[in-house]
Amino acid sequence: MPKHVRLISLLMVCSLWSMPKAANAQALIPHTLQLDTTKLEKQGLSLAQEAAQLAQFQQVELALPRARLASQLAPGNDKVWLLLGGLQLQSKEFDGAIASLKKAQSLNPKNGDILFALGSANFQQKNYQAAVVNYQDGLKLKPNDPEGLFDLGNAYYLLGKLPDAIAQYDKAVSQDKKFWPALNNIGLINYEQGNIPEAIKRWQSAVTLEKQAAEPLLALAVALYTKGDRQQGLTLGEAALRIDSRYANLNFLKENLWGDRLLSDTKKFLELPRIQAAIQQRENSSSAPTPRKQPTQ
8 A cells, every 4th residue: 555644534534523513602792793703613614524525535626625715714723724734735735734734733732633744744745854753743642543653664764764663663563453554564674674584474464454455465476476486476466466556666666665675576576477467457457448337128
């Protein structure tokens, strides 16, 4: 899977649905102003809920303008600013995302998800040291968050602090035994360090936890083929590419933190006739038009 970047957590999206209604203003405030302010804030929260729904279905272009307007109508709600910042981050509007997230942080400095999102903004801009600080601060508020631990591990990975990265991945797994991406990334480090048996072990564990995870399945296939178990390697490689053909792209693999040793072995693996045939078959099936249903007689 593409490396985890915390954008809009399902928990945060769901929390928008349970936002409290705006409280009635004090009796001393003029009635018309009270009514207008309350209506505007309610409209803002309603728009935020719509934006959150759209975000769940990856409709970012439709969600973003709603979230922008929601932040104007409900400027005192940190969840609205977090939603806006997450959507801007997904759209790679980094300056806007950071501004929105810092606004959310000023409204609620105890929200760890905001710090994790700020870490993602810095991570995506390759400012890994700043991302480490953000993730560490977020983990002070949410110390057992497996995704936050995983994100910190990725930042350490790209800073070359491999023991620190493995330590964070291990912590993520200790908090969530089914968190296979952390196992996958430990395997990536093991492979680059030449510890192929341990890498295979990690990828086997990841695949056991999630049979539809194409990344550890392909990595496992390459490792097995390279060490001589060619038939099983080819079979697993075909299965991985049937799940997600993006993993046939070396640039995509590099973006997912695959190292030089694994990329070199994967390049040779992807050039094998049987794997090329699997890639072509997957591409043909993806581009084939959907057959029309015949009208019932």
